[in-house]
Amino acid sequence: MRYQLFYWPGIQGRGEFVRLALEDAGAAYDDVARSNTGMDKMMAMMNGGADKRPPFAPPFLKAGKLVIAQAAEILFYFGPRLKLAPGDEAGRLWLHQLQLTVTDFVKEIHDTHHPIAGSLYYEDQMPEAKKFTHYFLKERVPKYLGYFETVLNKSGGPYLLGRKFSYVDLSLFQLIEGLRYAFPNAMTRIERKIPRVVAVRDKVAARPRIKVYLASERRLAFNESGIFRHYPELDD
């Protein structure tokens, strides 16, 4: 099965959680919207046309005839197929639950620079972004990362499922990388309390296929169009 991933070109964004799984598994895939005519294809699919089940927004994945949207659902779908999730129902549901918590966290990360409206520039909502981010760094980041630390404690580690590696470990890597990029000062402080989460990040960074991917052109750099943005005035 060769997958087709559809996501905005130029940013890592929510598509990156899917890319990391495809890359770690060595799966065959096209990053469609980054090809010459890819954006036209993506927009046509979003507008639905003859398709009875149009996605609301990217990322979405084409797997044979199936079109699946929402990063967490894409991971849920191909997790067992890519050997990045257990096959039993209870295990799959637990992983999906963790990934949906990642989804919730990612939305709040996005809102640090866009607390008022996605249609406004960051520069037009800076005072609100500062207020939002103050509480985000003080309350929300410790709460979310502390939760994953607790799960790692309970699983016995080194991974969220214990000995078994999964796609949520890859997402945890991406969260830490992105938060470090966006909020280097705050993260220095926060990371002291989440050693098991940081250890997952380190283990992921050392995985052979991930190392190759991160050094390749396929890995876009973090930038100020994405979800994780470095605006020094928002950092501690």
Add this chain to the structure above:
Amino acid sequence: MRYQLFYWPGIQGRGEFVRLALEDAGAAYDDVARSNTGMDKMMAMMNGGADKRPPFAPPFLKAGKLVIAQAAEILFYFGPRLKLAPGDEAGRLWLHQLQLTVTDFVKEIHDTHHPIAGSLYYEDQMPEAKKFTHYFLKERVPKYLGYFETVLNKSGGPYLLGRKFSYVDLSLFQLIEGLRYAFPNAMTRIERKIPRVVAVRDKVAARPRIKVYLASERRLAFNESGIFRHYPELDD
């Protein structure tokens, strides 16, 4: 199977999307946190204790030995069991995708009164709430409800899956009920463009078990502690 639902007592909140499915299916369930010692039980489960897979937040469902959090995942899990979802993988994934879009919408609805921080009172973030809600009513509500209108158009109706009723129709009912409560003026205007969505709302309201439920004490009233809040200053 007798289900145990855990959710904050006193509000409909995210738990209501689960309750509506249980009620429509005539399923046996306990709304645990609304019983005498229920809050203690819920808090103990969230703190994890001996459980290796603690939920991040309510709502969560206990189904035998399984504990499942996230409203959309709970619906995904028991949808086919309650005959509120098709059994095939493609159909289940499509419904789940729609429900995850409901989830994203609900978060934005919540943010109309809490755009800065969940730990602050509404009164402490009123100017930001007004700004947020302005764009929310102008851009986001039409976008989300317009999407569901498109899906209903493509399915042929009367339901999101076409002739087959599903749990996402129940969620669409709840969205319209809640938005009408919170933003009666804006909704009068917006509803003109989404007749198929409104027709789903009407069909759900007429379902026998839903009628009984809505008239019972089990249906909590909307109030200003919940997700849908009526603050006249935020409405058009």
